[in-house]
Amino acid sequence: MLEDTKNRLQEWGEWVRSGGPSLGYSAVKLAAGSGGCTVPDDEALAVDRAVASLKHREPCMGKVLVNYYVRRWDYSMIGLDVHMSREKVRVLLRSGEAWVDGRLFL
Template sequence: MLSDTQQRLSAWGHWVRAGGLDLGVKGVNLAVGSSVAMPVCPDDEALSVDRAIAQLKRRDHMMGQIVTMAYLSQFSLARIARESGVGSRERARYLLGAGEAWIDAALDFGSAT
């Protein structure tokens, strides 16, 4: 389901920003000085998402960059449109949705093999 993939992408973004592998963090991870729960992503799950994003970047570099801007850099659609040069928030939203769907299929296919 695409919403599951969006959650996995969010958790992957947090995982990368937190330093990636060998964090030694299990369970709910809280932002420093906050009571807001951050998404938890086991290393193997994050690496699966990371591989799928790398494949997407090889297949469609712009779409991969937009997914990375959204989930790793946490840019707004307006900023994604501006910095990627796609022209509009609507175009950025379309490319982000297409990238999320591509990642969803890649992760689903990867788990089936």
């Protein structure tokens, strides 16, 4: 089930980068490829709401998720941004994925 959530987060990141009507990520520079995004808005919005809720509840964890899935940063880059080790970033990312999974599949 968690693999499905990771796939949905990847699609959501693509959707945000392609200009999807995101809930609070308008500051992210768009980097859409020429192919565009094929994720249905309703599916992407469900993930977007879950991530927005996570950012409200656990801001650092939400930031790690956005940096990884939207900005496509690696653990080292995220660690520099949030002032944490790569290992701590990995743990926060996995925790955030599990949290989003719980919100999507209540």
